[in-house]
Amino acid sequence: MAFPYYVNPEQMTQDKAEFARKGIARGKSLVTLEYDGGILLLAENPFKLSKIGEIYDRIAFAGVGKFSEFDRLRKMGIQWADVEGYRFSRDDVRGKALANLYSQAIGEEFNRSIKPFEVEIVVAEVGDPQFAGHETNALYQVGFDGTIQDQTGFCVIGGSDDAIQGHMESNFRTGLPPGDALRLGRDALQRAENGSPELEPESLEACLLESERGRRKFRRLSADDVRGLLGA
């Protein structure tokens, strides 16, 4: 007589979570923080493959972990946002709705497939002073199992993030000018166990969501931009 196939759900969930955590821990961390003119997204990434990307007018995406997985998620987000904006209006594309969709897609993958996603992502939405009811920033963090958290001020994703988190908690304050925000983010990233203690502008991937910019508020900073801001 064949035994029925049984897996303890608690055990399976724990195994999957441990697997995903290990995968994410192999990569570098990423910091997202609010500053006086919007939101800064910063990662240690000397390569041409980006971890941070533009989704829509006021929304940016950042991911850590397995590149192929979070980059597919980034593209899905752009597809969703552009269709939503085409079907309704540009102002109807909201970061919260996107973060919820991500949470469901990633959570579903965690529950259903044998191998969960080895990713952690952030959906950042900058406030628009001209858009009544949407003046404030929002940061949504989605974990490998679909857990969604609404963060204020800053959020840290990635492997060895305890030291980074600690540094951010003790040094972050609201209303930082962009140069100070960039320095704080870099100093935090330099504390990562698997990171470099001296991060050059060339090894940083830095993007801004600038609330005062025109329609598309996303801007990718060049190494020279970063050097200028750090020096200022």
Next chain:
Amino acid sequence: MRFRDGYNGSSFMELLESEYPHLSPKGDRLFAAAVGEVPAVAHGTTVIGLRFAEGAMVAGDRLATMEYRVASREIEKVFATDDYSLMAIAGAAGPAMEMARLLGIQFEHHEKIEGEPLELEGKANTLAHLIKQNLPAAMQGLVVVPIFAGYDRRRQVGRLWRYEVTGGRYEEKEYDSVGSGSLFARESLKKSFKPGANREEALAMVLEALADAADEDRGTGGVDAVRGIYPRVKTCTSKGIEEISDPQVAGVHQSIIDGRRRPVE
């Protein structure tokens, strides 16, 4: 939102086709079932594109007509489809404006997905596909004939194209005009066009051509001095898109009119 087997390319139009066919603008689906005559719809009249020293300049009057009546006095016919390209529309205004909107989304979508914008040549071809898709609607009278112009950052020149309903696309080296008054605008530009003109000269040429078109063609709006409505003129150069202000357009237009005015006997 599907992770595994969803559309995975960089084209917004293909995304609509494969995932959201009910939102796709493909003409055959929309118009295959339509029988009988198309009711009167708004038509845009005359638009002009030309190359000048800094890049490309595109202009259009502001009138839309529905048969022999005014549909709108202040319609926009010159659209920035991204930071370095312009589309000017003539023909059925509704489908043409929808096409300009889709084109803008398509360019931005590609840029976000791939991390780099399309080359100008690629943008011109994208519009050709859209026009080809519109052929069934065009056969029923909803013809869209745009001018597409932009600044080619790789070659560092302004370029412009005109299209025909089949999706045929023709690059113009000097200038072109489409719409009901285009014959007169082209005749005007044939005499006045000067290669490598500066911004002021180019503005004078397009406004003169629009004035000539409005003079001969009843559908072309020209200047509505009573309501203060002036043609829209935009440039596309290495600095991006710029709109020439109404006061500046009004000033140049006034000098053209003053040159033509005859004393009352």
